[in-house]
Amino acid sequence: MGTVDIRNIRKSYGNVEVLHGVSLHIRDGEFVALVGPSGCGKSTLLRMIAGLEDITAGDIVISDRVVNHVAPKDRNIAMVFQNYALYPHMNVRDNMGFALRQRRMPKPEIESRVDNAARILGLERLLDRKPRALSGGQRQRVAMGRAIVREPNVFLFDEPLSNLDAKLRVQMRSEIKELHQRLKTTTVYVTHDQIEAMTLADRVVVMNGGVIEQQGSPLELYDHPASRFVAAFIGSPPMNFIEGTVVNGTHVRLEDGTTIHVPVTNLGGQARVTIGVRPEHFELSNAGWPATVSVVEPTGSETQITARMSGQIVRILIRGRTFVRPGEVIHLTVPPDLIHIFDDSGTPSIHAITRGIKQHA
Amino acid sequence: MTTVATSAPRRSSGQLGRRVRIVTGVAVTLLFLFPVFWMVLTSFKHQVDIFTSPPKFFFTPTISTYVEYFRRADIERRLINTVIVAAGSGLLSIVVGTMAGYALARIRIRGAATFGVLILLSRGVPPIALAVPMFLVARQLGLTDKHITLILAYSTFLIPYVMWLMRSFFLSLPRELEESAMIDGCSRYGAFFKIIMPISLPGLISTLIFSMILAWEELLFALVLTNRVASTIPVAIAGIAGDTINGANWGALTAVGTITVVPVVIFALLVQKWLIQGLADGATKG
Ligand SMILES: Nc1ncnc2c1ncn2[C@@H]1O[C@H](COP(=O)(O)OP(=O)(O)OP(=O)(O)O)[C@@H](O)[C@H]1O
Numbered sequence: 001m002g003t004v005d006i007r008n009i010r011k012s013y014g015n016v017e018v019l020h021g022v023s024l025h026i027r028d029g030e031f032v033a034l035v036g037p038s039g040c041g042k043s044t045l046l047r048m049i050a051g052l053e054d055i056t057a058g059d060i061v062i063s064d065r066v067v068n069h070v071a072p073k074d075r076n077i078a079m080v081f082q083n084y085a086l087y088p089h090m091n092v093r094d095n096m097g098f099a100l101r102q103r104r105m106p107k108p109e110i111e112s113r114v115d116n117a118a119r120i121l122g123l124e125r126l127l128d129r130k131p132r133a134l135s136g137g138q139r140q141r142v143a144m145g146r147a148i149v150r151e152p153n154v155f156l157f158d159e160p161l162s163n164l165d166a167k168l169r170v171q172m173r174s175e176i177k178e179l180h181q182r183l184k185t186t187t188v189y190v191t192h193d194q195i196e197a198m199t200l201a202d203r204v205v206v207m208n209g210g211v212i213e214q215q216g217s218p219l220e221l222y223d224h225p226a227s228r229f230v231a232a233f234i235g236s237p238p239m240n241f242i243e244g245t246v247v248n249g250t251h252v253r254l255e256d257g258t259t260i261h262v263p264v265t266n267l268g269g270q271a272r273v274t275i276g277v278r279p280e281h282f283e284l285s286n287a288g289w290p291a292t293v294s295v296v297e298p299t300g301s302e303t304q305i306t307a308r309m310s311g312q313i314v315r316i317l318i319r320g321r322t323f324v325r326p327g328e329v330i331h332l333t334v335p336p337d338l339i340h341i342f343d344d345s346g347t348p349s350i351h352a353i354t355r356g357i358k359q360h361a
Numbered sequence: 362m363t364t365v366a367t368s369a370p371r372r373s374s375g376q377l378g379r380r381v382r383i384v385t386g387v388a389v390t391l392l393f394l395f396p397v398f399w400m401v402l403t404s405f406k407h408q409v410d411i412f413t414s415p416p417k418f419f420f421t422p423t424i425s426t427y428v429e430y431f432r433r434a435d436i437e438r439r440l441i442n443t444v445i446v447a448a449g450s451g452l453l454s455i456v457v458g459t460m461a462g463y464a465l466a467r468i469r470i471r472g473a474a475t476f477g478v479l480i481l482l483s484r485g486v487p488p489i490a491l492a493v494p495m496f497l498v499a500r501q502l503g504l505t506d507k508h509i510t511l512i513l514a515y516s517t518f519l520i521p522y523v524m525w526l527m528r529s530f531f532l533s534l535p536r537e538l539e540e541s542a543m544i545d546g547c548s549r550y551g552a553f554f555k556i557i558m559p560i561s562l563p564g565l566i567s568t569l570i571f572s573m574i575l576a577w578e579e580l581l582f583a584l585v586l587t588n589r590v591a592s593t594i595p596v597a598i599a600g601i602a603g604d605t606i607n608g609a610n611w612g613a614l615t616a617v618g619t620i621t622v623v624p625v626v627i628f629a630l631l632v633q634k635w636l637i638q639g640l641a642d643g644a645t646k647g
């Protein structure tokens with residue numbers, strides 16, 4: 001049983017508060033990714049779950065036990081660090097078995113667990129090597145192996161893939177996912193890479209400036225970002241934002257004076273708004289929002305168009321091929337339920353699309 | 362020279378650089394070794410051969426100086442004393458200094474940095490200013506001319522030295538090593554002894570060697586705080602050097618000097634395999 005309940009956690013370093021009351025309930029077996037920009041407090045929160053940082057206020061409950069004052073070793077958690085932190089004087093076998101030896105587990109059992117983990121991770125032939133004789137990817141695997149053999153209640157990962165090259169990162173990503181599907185161990189995974197978070201996690205928690213901005217399944221966040229921050233953070237290439245002023249209910253005047261028709265009904269009395277459209281949701285048509293093409297980048301399966309709209313740059317992703325050319329004026333339409341509208345402060349969205357709910361509920 | 366270096370292809374200029382480095386290395390080594398060599402040579406000369414001009418490289422060797430001074434200067438007892446004091450103060454300082462250095466490097470203590478600097482600054486006090494007060498304290502406590510007195514006195518400068526060296530070594534280790542160990546079932550102490558200590562061994566041993574050498578050759582405190590029972594070799598050398606009634610006794614000085622150096626060399630050779638081992642590589646991403 002590995003549930004983690006974070007109750008209104010605060011953390012201060014001296015006079016500076018870096019976590020301002022974070023609450024999060026993680027179910028048994030769930031894979032939760034914490035994402036957010038650098039310095040938002042992801043690692044701090046993770047380290048508090050691990051017991052490596054003390055808690056300024058609030059409670060952390062692991063498997064129905066308040067662990068605020070429980071030493072890291074007594075929390076039955078395993079952690080994989082960004083720099084792996086392998087013990088340099090021990091070979092791979094001893095690195096992986098260290099925690100078990102600490103628990104005075106019988107030797108044969110340690111051996112079978114280490115061998116088993118080594119098989120899962122493809123480390124069998126490296127068991128007698130010292131960490132310095134391993135490549136970065138192999139070290140990463142050993143760090144994972146060290147966590148697996150523990151059979152802990154909870155896995156904690158702090159940006160475990162960020163030191164690998166792009167190709168290896170993608171490969172390890174799917175290995176981690178496969179591992180989780182096999183072991184079904186509750187996992188908290190910190191990353192600043194939203195793709196990693198989206199592809200791995202059952203639930204993504206977006207943090208910003210020491211608070212949780214929004215949490216939900218990857219597609220919920222993609223379909224219904226609750227703020228402009230989340231909208232910009234989730235999705236790649238990122239959502240386009242076009243600023244303007246509401247004129248008469250269904251029209252928005254952009255900065256350069258162009259007026260576009262926004263086919264939604266509840267614009268209300270908001271004076272200034274930001275319209276958000278994901279690049280992949282634009283469609284080319286004969287009439288619609290005008291934009292001037294500046295760059296066309298075909299990749300074969302899709303074409304990315306960069307265009308100017310009211311002096312702002314927008315990115316458009318079109319499936320397949322297109323014949324637009326730089327300099328050309330194109331017209332864009334967006335299905336009404338895929339338009340996001342944020343109010344002046346950029347925080348709460350005043351319009352949420354509905355299509356996603358119907359599809360994914 | 363310049364034209365050769367610039368017009369020569371890259372590889373041969375690299376070889377030239379290599380040669381320059383080797384020659385420089387050999388020259389510096391010879392420069393440092395020559396006085397030692399001359400000392401050892403002189404110690405085996407008869408009195409008449411010492412001041413010949415030009416100096417003699419070939420002569421009938423003798424160990425008469427050794428035999429005489431072993432007895433006269435009580436060298437055997439002093440040698441044992443020096444070993445006891447150097448080993449005692451070296452080990453005490455390494456234990457205390459390492460743990461203090463670790464605490465300063467890792468544990469969040471209010472004012473730890475100030476504290477560390479203060480300890481280091483205490484080394485700025487000239488030893489001569491401390492020697493007399495130390496003697497008075499030792500006399501008060503009835504501790505003059507005892508091994509423990511010298512061991513404690515030496516520790517006053519060795520502990521800050523060890524502490525500061527080991528602190529910077531610990532700072533260079535990733536914190537996650539201990540954190541990982543603590544998650545894996547260790548207490549803070551367990552992580553220190555099972556993970557940090559083995560990794561630090563080469564650094565620890567070289568620090569220990571330097572500390573022992575510092576204690577081995579220390580004169581001032583030994584002169585002030587000991588008399589006969591706990592007196593060390595440097596005191597003997599000072600005694601011989603100071604005894605100039607019949608002119609400087611170079612034979613005796615070089616013989617006792619050689620006796621002082623030999624154990625250090627043997628010790629260094631014994632532990633050198635620890636010194637050349639790699640440090641903490643491979644712990645992290647690398
Ligand atoms: N020991 C410390 N003392 C003071 N401030 C700290 C300490 N550790 C972290 N902070 C601050 O707490 C905030 C959160 O840090 P944290 O390491 O959790 O960020 P993060 O979200 O993990 O960022 P990154 O993606 O860069 O790893 C930062 O503003 C950081 O400066």
Ligand SMILES: [Mg+2]
Pocket residue numbers: 042043044
């Ligand atoms: Mg971090």
